[in-house]
Amino acid sequence: MEVKQELPNATTTLILGISSLITCFCYGIPGLILSIIALIVSKNSKKLHLENPDMYTGYENLRIGRICAIVGLILSSIYALFILLYFIFLGSMFLLLPESQNIN
Incomplete structure (x- = not known):
């Protein structure tokens, strides 16, 4: 009877996958990095x-x-895209303000 071995990196993948879910709403970047590493591993x-x-x-x-x-x-991709679009929208709104209302 063979002794079964633990699959290498199975626990690491589980930890990285759960961590990517936990950090997916931290501007999307940590969740993206952790999930990509988990998929590669x-x-x-x-x-x-x-x-x-x-x-x-x-x-x-x-x-x-x-x-x-x-x-x-x-989730991280969607959130990162949302944040990027938000900053683009916010930047375009500052361009539309008259010069007297610009914050220096």
Whole structure:
């Protein structure tokens, strides 16, 4: 009987995925970075599991971490886009103010 090994980086992917969800509303940047790292780290582990599924345990952590990372990536992207559009709108409003009302 083979001793099953823990899938490498499954826990790391889970932690990074959850962290990307937690930080996705910090202007979007930390969530984007963490979710991209989680997806990159999980790619190799998923390949290892698919090559030999009977040898590794912990695929559930990898799968849940990938799902959290994907959701974090989507939310962070939407929030970062919203913040960018807000600053563009705010900048254009300052350009429309008459010179006497500009804040120096």
